[in-house]
Amino acid sequence: xxxxxxxxxxxxxxxxxxxxxxxxxxxxxxxxxxxxxxxxxxxxxxxxxxxxxxxxxxxxxxxxxxxxxxxxxxxxxxxxxxxxxxxxxxxxxxxxxxxxxxxxxxxxxxxxxxxxxxxxxxxxxxxxxxxxxxxxxxxxxxxxxxxxxxxxxxxxxxxxxxxxxxxxxxxxxxxxxxxxxxxxxxxxxxxxxxxxxxxxxxxxxxxxxxxxxxxxxxxxxxxxxxxxxxxxxxxxxxxxxxxxxxxxxxxxxxxxxxxxxxxxxxxxxxxxxxxxxxxxxxxxxxxxxxxxxxxxxxxxxxxxxxxxxxxxxxxxxxxxxxxxxxxxxxxx
Amino acid sequence: xxxxxxxxxxxxxxxxxxxxxxxxxxxxxxxxxxxxxxxxxxxxxxxxxxxxxxxxxxxxxxxxxxxxxxxxxxxxxxxxxxxxxxxxxxxxxxxxxxxxxxxxxxxxxxxxxxxxxxxxxxxxxxxxxxxxxxxxxxxxxxxxxxxxxxxxxxxxxxxxxxxxxxxxxxxxxxxxxxxxxxxxxxxxxxxxxxxxxxxxxxxxxxxxxxxxxxxxxxxxxxxxxxxxxxxxxxxxxxxxxxxxxxxxxx
Numbered sequence: 200x201x202x203x204x205x206x207x208x209x210x211x212x213x214x215x216x217x218x219x220x221x222x223x224x225x226x227x228x229x230x231x232x233x234x235x236x237x238x239x240x241x242x243x244x245x246x247x248x249x250x251x252x253x254x255x256x257x258x259x260x261x262x263x264x265x266x267x268x269x270x271x272x273x274x275x276x277x278x279x280x281x282x283x284x285x286x287x288x289x290x291x292x293x294x295x296x297x298x299x300x301x302x303x304x305x306x307x308x309x310x311x312x313x314x315x316x317x318x319x320x321x322x323x324x325x326x327x328x329x330x331x332x333x334x335x336x337x338x339x340x341x342x343x344x345x346x347x348x349x350x351x352x353x354x355x356x357x358x359x360x361x362x363x364x365x366x367x368x369x370x371x372x373x374x375x376x377x378x379x380x381x382x383x384x385x386x387x388x389x390x391x392x393x394x395x396x397x398x399x400x401x402x403x404x405x406x407x408x409x410x411x412x413x414x415x416x417x418x419x420x421x422x423x424x425x426x427x428x429x430x431x432x433x434x435x436x437x438x439x440x441x442x443x444x445x446x447x448x449x450x451x452x453x454x455x456x457x458x459x460x461x462x463x464x465x466x467x468x469x470x471x472x473x474x475x476x477x478x479x480x481x482x483x484x485x486x487x488x489x490x491x492x493x494x495x496x497x498x499x500x501x502x503x504x505x506x507x508x509x510x511x512x513x514x515x516x517x518x519x520x521x522x523x524x525x526x527x528x529x530x531x
Numbered sequence: 532x533x534x535x536x537x538x539x540x541x542x543x544x545x546x547x548x549x550x551x552x553x554x555x556x557x558x559x560x561x562x563x564x565x566x567x568x569x570x571x572x573x574x575x576x577x578x579x580x581x582x583x584x585x586x587x588x589x590x591x592x593x594x595x596x597x598x599x600x601x602x603x604x605x606x607x608x609x610x611x612x613x614x615x616x617x618x619x620x621x622x623x624x625x626x627x628x629x630x631x632x633x634x635x636x637x638x639x640x641x642x643x644x645x646x647x648x649x650x651x652x653x654x655x656x657x658x659x660x661x662x663x664x665x666x667x668x669x670x671x672x673x674x675x676x677x678x679x680x681x682x683x684x685x686x687x688x689x690x691x692x693x694x695x696x697x698x699x700x701x702x703x704x705x706x707x708x709x710x711x712x713x714x715x716x717x718x719x720x721x722x723x724x725x726x727x728x729x730x731x732x733x734x735x736x737x738x739x740x741x742x743x744x745x746x747x748x749x750x751x752x753x754x755x756x757x758x759x760x761x762x763x764x765x766x767x768x769x770x771x772x773x774x775x776x777x778x779x780x781x
Contacts, residue, residue, distance in 0.1 A: 377624070380623065384680070385620070387603075391583065391612055392699060395604045508625060
């Protein structure tokens with residue numbers, strides 16, 4: 200029973216972290232059309248900073264890292280958020296200029312590959328492939344049992360998820376969010392109507408990066424270790440698949456997608472009998488992720504919960520489109 | 532003084548000059564037709580005026596202010612908006628949203644206003660919504676307010692593009708082949724709508740292959756060929772010009 204409780208609590212934390220990622224990517228991609236194939240590096244940088252600013256200076260320890268400090272909770276999460284935002288600003292300034300959207304996506308993917316190689320290959324920077332371990336957990340000694348701690352932490356992650364959900368929903372409903380959708384649908388037309396799409400793209404990229412940094416910080420404090428291997432580019436595609444399955448441009452859809460793809464679908468094989476040589480099931484999971492994504496694009500590109508139509512309201516509503524017409528059009 | 536004045540405007544793609552030293556003047560409420568064979572540089576000139584491409588040379592002034600170096604969004608804020616050869620409606624936004632997103636002040640599109648000036652943003656939104664409804668009423672599109680851009684007919688899409696431009700209360704409206712994709716029976720309505728816009732004092736620059744539309748709408752016509760201005764004047768005068776006939780017939 201304890202093992203199950205631990206497992207479910209851990210799964211809840213992973214669910215929360217993935218929900219934050221899906222909210223962030225859905226804001227960037229679903230609403231703004233920014234294809235951030237390098238998403239994972241912004242999460243990883245948040246995780247790294249959240250780790251080293253509580254680990255203390257690295258001098259004299261068995262680990263080599265930079266920016267070591269000993270900051271109190273929750274400053275490390277603020278640092279993680281700022282790190283994600285800062286890196287996004289830095290990368291966004293040169294990768295999100297006036298170039299085609301597919302090129303932007305390619306640049307971001309390449310950057311995430313380069314980042315992993317640099318981190319793994321140069322030990323003095325981030326301790327190489329070993330990463331950093333022994334990251335202290337906030338208020339670890341406070342709850343009476345480990346189990347209580349896990350659940351309290353899972354609750355804390357879900358609270359932050361709810362707060363971010365409210366924030367991104369509010370932003371997306373605002374006139375700023377509407378401008379993002381115009382940019383997504385027709386960038387050149389949006390520009391010709393007075394919208395500064397470069398600024399909009401950079402803003403949404405930085406906000407998404409901040410959420411990514413926060414999610415990384417939350418995860419690393421839970422697992423107590425940071426390793427570059429855990430932040431591979433393929434993780435980004437799991438979240439993209441979740442968004443496509445759940446619903447592009449719909450935050451409830453994004454949450455549903457996280458529940459279906461990284462939680463249920465990727466956890467299910469644990470309960471199935473092993474087939475073939477060790478590692479085959481893991482490899483097949485990645486194949487299946489790609490297949491699900493393609494299937495979703497073919498069968499239902501708008502996802503299970505599509506973007507909601509925002510009906511216009513008018514004081515004298517007599518001229519509004521009759522609901523019957525809207526329903527008829529939606530059915531086609 | 533001209534509302535819009537272009538002097539020796541050049542647009543180049545790599546080493547190829549699509550527009551080579553074209554000049555034109557436009558007064559408020561005037562409709563200017565740009566005609567010429569394919570590849571003449573009409574759409575490139577429109578892109579140069581609208582800021583979609585960087586000028587390789589020349590200058591553009593609006594109300595006497597130089598705008599040739601400004602990016603497209605700043606030119607739009609100064610009063611130059613445009614439609615595109617391929618319809619450019621925001622497909623996954625309703626007709627109403629297509630209009631309000633272009634709201635005259637673009638107040639709410641600024642993140643700082645959404646976060647820090649919520650009351651002003653709300654008031655600006657109400658103002659923008661009122662303007663949007665009045666434009667929808669004027670063009671008899673209120674019934675389609677909640678339809679997505681992708682759900683509209685070709686003619687409705689053109690109309691949405693034009694209505695959207697009007698939301699910015701422009702001084703100059705650049706129209707790139709506005710009749711393409713419009714059902715023949717709706718062409719006359721669109722011409723009437725454009726006339727009414729012209730009547731508001733908005734200057735129109737129209738690139739159009741349907742010469743009867745240009746003849747009906749435009750008081751003055753510029754004929755382009757190989758990136759240069761070949762002739763200008765009334766429609767009847769330019770079509771009678773032998774050099775224009777040679778450019779068209781070859």
